[in-house]
Amino acid sequence: MAKRLTLYILIGLVLGLIVGWAINQQIVDGSAAGAARAKEIASYFSIITTIFLRLIKMIIAPLVFSTLVVGIAHMGDLKALGRIGGRTMAWFLSASLVSLTLGLVLFHGIEFVIDLVSPGSGFGLKLPPPDATVGLDEKSFNLTNFVTHIVPSSVVEAMATNEIIQIVIFSIFAGVALTAIGEKGAPIVRGAEALAAMMLQITDYVMRVAPFAVFAAITATIAVNGLGILWTLGLFVGSFYIGLAVLWLLLFGAAFAIIGPRALTLARYIGEPILLAFSTASSEAAYPRTLEALDRFGVPRKIASFVLPLGYSFNLDGSMMYMTFATLFLARVYGVDLSIGQQIVMLLVLMITSKGIAGVPRASLVVIAAVMGQFGIPEAGLLLILPVDQFLDMGRSGTNVVGNAVATAVVAKWEGPLDVAEAPEIEPPHAPSRG
Structure with a gap:
């Protein structure tokens, strides 16, 4: 089933490109x-994608709660x-630092090549007026809001709005409490196990x-923007994807160093979720599929x-x-010239603010907008990359x-030997039997 689903998703992606174009x-x-x-x-096609993503969101909160409590x-x-x-x-902190630093190093590499081939030409783009606004609420990103937002005022509200970090906080308290009360909490643990099994079964239906959903999402995106937009900002998009490829090599390289040759098996197992x-x-x-893939790989x-x-x-x-x-x-x-010191400060600011972006629409752009103002970069520049943000x-x-x-597999390896992985063609188990 997993192999067939991956094939169907690929077919949907290719058909979406063709129909959208x-x-x-x-x-x-x-x-x-x-x-x-x-x-x-495009809005008609997006209905299918929206329904699918809503179905996924329907699963997330109870799945996170039940599996975390049981674990x-x-x-x-x-x-x-x-x-x-x-x-x-x-x-997480180490990976964050590597990711941010790689972005910095990669950009300077691309910049060097451009200056070498065509000195002083820059990127040759028509710039929006510096006073143009994007309409992003970057003020919401500050230390006070981030810290207080971590703790839920209501677990019901957290689950209703899919605030994963808040659900995690409550689930940790619940799991620790169940551990403390021992046998009295056994019925709740068994109920959570049943809930996790049910949610994984629902995942199979939703998938x-x-x-x-993939066909509809790609069709809607290409229908509106066309493939030409990728040529207009081809250098920016292409160099970013080169950077992602390098980051993947670093992540899997680290996994190989810690896990060994089975890191290649991990890469194969998470192909469908990727x-x-x-x-x-x-x-x-x-x-949900990533959780199942890790289960198959042998992570408890x-x-x-x-x-x-x-x-x-x-x-x-x-x-x-x-x-x-x-x-x-x-x-x-x-033309904003940033010193090495300013770039390092920017990197540290981004590392802190990026920890609060989960669940925020266009969260990366919001964080960028918040940081740009601190270094004198016009927010209007975001209008340049908005067309290719999808x-x-x-x-x-x-x-x-x-x-x-990779992070989950590495932490599991640090805790002890990984379980024996299941064969790729075997369906993932639908009950949280490990642990």
Whole structure:
């Protein structure tokens, strides 16, 4: 089933490119009316994608809660929980620093090549007026809001709004409490196990819609923007994807150094979640399948259910690399000269602010907008990259899945030998039996 689903998603992606391009060529004629008509047609296709993503969001909260509670309860040792948490955060911080630094180094490499080939030409783009506004609420990103937002005022509200980090906080308290009360909490633990099994079964049903959602998402994007936009900002988009490829090599290289040759098996197992996140531009859409893939790979459920949800709030590697690269790109096109010291400060600011971006629409752009003002870079520059943000978000989302899967597998390896992986053709188990 897993192999067939991956094939169907690929077919949906290719068909989406073809149909979207055909619509764009037939409808968009350079006029405002043509562009409006293309957006209207795209909105019809987007209904399918929206339904799919809503179905995924329907699963996330109960799945995170049940698997995390069961995982902590089965640890039975609060010292082990603290040790795993410490190792997880250490990896997340290290990966964040590497991702941000890679964005900085990559940009300067591209900049050097441009200056070498055509000195003083810059990127040759028509710039929006410096006083143009994008309409992003960058004021919401500050230390006070971030810290207070972590703690839920109501677990019901947190689950209703899919605030993963808040659900994680409550689930940790619940799991620790169940461990403390021992046998009295056994019925709740069994209920949570049943809930997790049910949600994974629902995931299988929902994933049957995935190829149609991928087709609709790609069709809608290409119908409105066309493939030409990729040529206009081809250097920016292409160099960013080169950077993502380098980041993938570093992540899997680190996994190989710690896990060994089985890192290649991990890469194969998470292929479907990566493709799903890439084609829908949503790493959240891939969460249930990533959890199942890690289970098949041999990561104990008690570790995967703890590390993976945290990763969705604290370990968005693709998004972090993008923020550094895009900010420096916009500084260059507007002629804002940043010293090495300023660039290092920018990197540190981005590393802190990026930890609060989960669940915020166009979160990477919001963080960039908030940071740009601190370094004298016009916010209007975001108008340059908005047309290709969907294509960039696809790469960011896929990379976030890679980063979190590698982080979970590495932490599991640090905790002890990995379980024996199941054969790729075997369906993933539907019950959280490990732990």
